[in-house]
Amino acid sequence: MTHGEKNEAPMREVYLDYAAATPVDPEVAEAMLPYLTERFWNPSAPYARAREVRDDVERARGTVARLIGARPDCLTFTAGATEANNLAFAAVEGHVVVDAIEHESVLACAGTHARRTVRVGADGIVDAAAVARAIRPDTELVSVELANGEIGCVQPVREISRVVATERARRLEAGEDTPIYLHSDASQAAGALSVNVATLGVDLLTLSAAKIYGPKQVGVLWASEDVRLRPLVYGGGQEGGVRSGTENVAGVVGFARALELACERRGEEGRRLAGLRERLREGLLARVPSMVVTGPKSPKRRLPGLLHVSFAGVEARRLVIALERAGVSVGTGSACAASRMRVSHVLEAIGMPRELAEGSLRLTLGRGTTEEDVDYAVEAIADAVRAEMARVGTDAAAMAALAGGWGRR
CATH class of the missing domain: 3.90.1150.10 (Aspartate Aminotransferase, domain 1)
Incomplete structure (x- = not known):
């Protein structure tokens, strides 16, 4: 048969x-469980137990920051990578450059801006020189994923970062004040590749817990101190005023543990x-x-x-x-x-x-x-x-x- x-x-x-x-990895689930049961307090509440939970959120933030080589205050926790990508694109108003095989959330965000789309070859690899040709004087954001989740190609993000840095230096020398940033969605890559932001040379980085044996609907956007993020969600002022709403404490703690395990293994x-x-x-x-x-x-x-x-x-x-x-x-x-x-x-x-x-x-x-x-x-x-x-x-x-x-x- x-x-x-x-x-x-x-x-x-x-x-x-x-x-x-x-x-969800068993060690991640174990780390999350207390925040789904006895440590249920709202981190924004004023009493001691709530402050303890707030401290746990900040420790998790510090862990994620350390693992990607970043400052903790530059991290914003979101409800997944799609929201993080939206937050990254909301930081700019001008022209953007993306490649043709980005995740649909990135392409959809690019569709709300004036944009150029860089073609890729049959192997899916983005040519850094093609990105350089696509950049205009009014380009404010270039977005290239670290790895594609459909055909598995790893992109030359470091090379592309040098292209963006060269354009930034040209603008500075010419007295132009239009900023230009490099964003990378590293959601599919984080379990297999280094996501150190300095090594990659990026200005914004998206990660997802759901791709690294962590909980679904938990993501993070790292943005350098030069990037001014604009809120998509308004309300209580959580996440430094960038992402309002009661923190998903269990999810944040689970994210940190999942990223630790991913880096170790x-x-x-x-x-x-x-x-x-x-x-x-x-x-x-x-x-x-x-x-x-x-x-x-x-x-x-x-x-x-x-x-x-x-x-x-x-x-x-x-x-x-x-x-x-x-x-x-x-x-x-x-x-x-x-x-x-x-x-x-x-x-x-x-x-x-x-x-x-x-x-x-x-x-x-x-x-x-x-x-x-x-x-x-x-x-x-x-x-x-x-x-x-x-x-x-x-x-x-x-x-x-x-x-x-x-x-x-």
Whole structure:
């Protein structure tokens, strides 16, 4: 019997969508629990117990700041990365520059400004020289993510920071007073890469707890002291008046602990995930040689736990359903941008042919992934692809022809 037959209980449950959501780490949950029970006090209240909780929030802020090489008073906790990105763009009124494969929250924010969008190559990498050409005298913000959560490319943010610094110096010398800042959404990168703000050379940085085994709906925006943030939410004046509302104490504490663990485990876990990713890639290519792998060739430019694959002429939606029946949960990097039934803007931006984009899967590995999980997933995915090929009457040669030589193996 195949993995995908109806009424057959899955032999194994394998989760391969860690880029979408990570489980809360047990140590993070343990750190959060007191603030959901006995330490429930409002940090803004005047009595001693509330002040203790306020101190706990500030200790967590200090931990996050230390881990990214920042000052605590430059951090604003938010209800997730999307809000943090909105807050970053609200800090400027003028022209902005973004690249074409940014997260939709960044692209939507850019859409409220005059903007230029920088194209990317087939590997998804942003060219720093193209960013330099896109900057105008009235550009106030450049936003480039540290790593893309769909195809896994790691962007040259440090190079782009030098472009922004050069333009800032030119303006200073010319007596121009228009500021220019560099923002980076590092939400997908923080579990695998250093997010030290000085090393990156950024002026604003977005992080999300939900991507690093912390709680959902908790994010942070770091902004240098040169950036003046404008509130999106008004009220009680919390977060230095930038983000009003009673603090999510449990979430903030959980965020700090999650980032600590991510930094402690980053090296060893990154090497483990890279090995599993290659095991997955090689296993799939051995069974479906016509599969196309998307993203940069250099391991240094790729997130260790992300593999984006495409099968020309096959519908990813049907693969997802078949794999779910087999106990394997995967994300699509493709066909419908989930429920909207359209090809992902990322795949469009890198020039992937539609026939290939519609058969794309994003496979992301995490702390819970084992070699046995990978081996099971390889067989399940290969079975599902072969079943779809048989259903639509295609073969490996036809798949390769539809791909049109695009991408790599």
